[in-house]
Amino acid sequence: MERKFMNVILLGFGFMFVFTAFQTMGNIEKTILDSITQDDSSFTGDGYTSLAIIYATLAICNWMAPSVITITGPRGAMLIGALTYLFFIITFLFPRTWLLYVASVLIGAGAAAIWTGQGNYLTLNSDADTISRNSGVFWAMLQCSLFFGNLFVFIKFQGKTTIDVETRNVVFGALTAVCAVGIVFLLLLRPIRRAPAIDDVKCEIVTESEGPLEAFKGAIRLFCTRDMIFLSAAFIYTGVELSFFSGVYSPSIGFTLAMGENVKQLVGLSGVFIGMGEVLGGALFGILGNKTTRWGRDPIVIMGYFIHMTSFFLIFINLPNVAPFGDTMDTSYINPSPYLAMFCSFLLGFGDACYNTQIYSILGGKYSDNSTSAFALFKFTQSLAAAACFFYSSKALLSVQLGVLAVLASIGTAAFCRVEWSDRARNRLTIDSVDDKLSPATHALAENALHYD
Secondary structure, eight states: OOHHHHHHHHHHHHHHHHHHHHHHHHHHHHHHHHHHHHHOTTOOOOHHHHHHHHHHHHHHHTTTHHHHHHHHHHHHHHHHHHHHHHHHHHHTTSOOHHHHHHHHHHHHHHHHHHHHHHHHHHHHTOOTTTHHHHHHHHHHHHHHHHHHHHHHHHHHTTTOSSOOHHHHHHHHHHHHHHHHHHHHHHHTOOOOOOOOOGGGHHHHHHHHTOOHHHHHHHHHHHHTSHHHHHHHHHHHHHHHHHHIIIIIHHHHHHHBGGGOTTTTHHHHHHHHHHHHHHHHHHHHHHHTHHHHTTTOSHHHHHHHHHHHHHHHHHHHHHSOTTGGGSOBOOOOSSOOOHHHHHHHHHHHHHHHHHHHHHHHHHHHHHTGGGHHHHHHHHHHHHHHHHHHHHHHHTTSOHHHHHHHHHHHHHHHHHHHHHHHHHHHHHHHHHHHHTGGGSOHHHHHHHHHHHHTO
16 A cells, blocks of 8 residues: 555554544533532533633634744644543543633643644645545544444443443543554654655745744645635634534434433434534545546535535424423424434434535645645634534524524535536636647646646
8 A cells, every 4th residue: 555545544544543532522522521520519621611712722822823833843843732532631630610621721732732733644644636535534434433332322421311430430441542543553653754856846945944933834824825715714614513413413303302211322323423424524524535536626526515404494393492401392393303313413414524525625726835824723713613502502503503504604605616616617717828839639638737726
């Protein structure tokens, strides 16, 4: 196997295990903390508040991530970040309100390091021909974490109306061990340097000579460019829908008591179906990357938009309006259906894969010489939106949250397509400008390459 692709596989395994632990925790955190509160009246920690702190800290620290990576390198940054994930999960074995929020701050800072390092490392191991494939493969492997972790939770929560201390400790202990395995895979990552094209040599020399301050200034300059401002609208939407499906939707199913006696185990099962959608989407756009992106990235994003809009409507008619707040016997426009709820989970996951694989692809291709700053800005914008969503999730009715998602989906999709179409027009203009200097055969090759950009 090609060395660079092997690095992508190792990266995928590392993130799969680390995020099997974290994404499972994020999915069940609200449910778990409510159970801890019932057992210990002195514990007042809230799941939505914890997740909001995580993403707010992540957003702030993303501005410093490019500077950190100039010192640690992408591998060092990912290892430091992974250790904060391990610490966060361990703290649930010793539930203390103050410890929960301290760990939330630490993991937020660590997340900035691990995700910016990941984006940089993935780009270093990719080129224009492999970035779509590598992005899809990585995304599919990452989202396997939703499948395996939540399947374990589904089994452990079976038949339980509240999650007792013994069950909680078994789950936390298992997730701690899984996270540690992920760190081992990250330790196996090998150093790599991007081989620059002749035209990029000057740019690469400048990039390698950058220090922490220059990296920070470069991130600010990139953030103010027109295309990055447009892409930020798509980033904001992915942040809000990430917080919705990872921390709000599954607990809302568990709080809908009209679904039956075993409703709590549906929290884990929902995560499984979200993971199935994510993995299918990542595999589809990774294995068939050259075919699915033949006509650009925008058709895939538009498909994700319609899938998500369908899921929002079905969720609206299936779950009660007060479901995000806690246990309720209320119903919506139809009797709550577990089957429909799981179908919506799958749609949320598949639609999310449509957006994120194409965002990874456009950032890795369009900003290959400045990938550290590009991915840091992506995570900054996404995380800021996710934090805002978690802050209002504890107060906003389900219908309000779905309405916000629908509006942001429309704006974000239109903005992404605007950048994609603009790039395609610029590329075509470049080809036309040198058309007279090209032989017919060379011009045909350039036109064909344009379809795969």
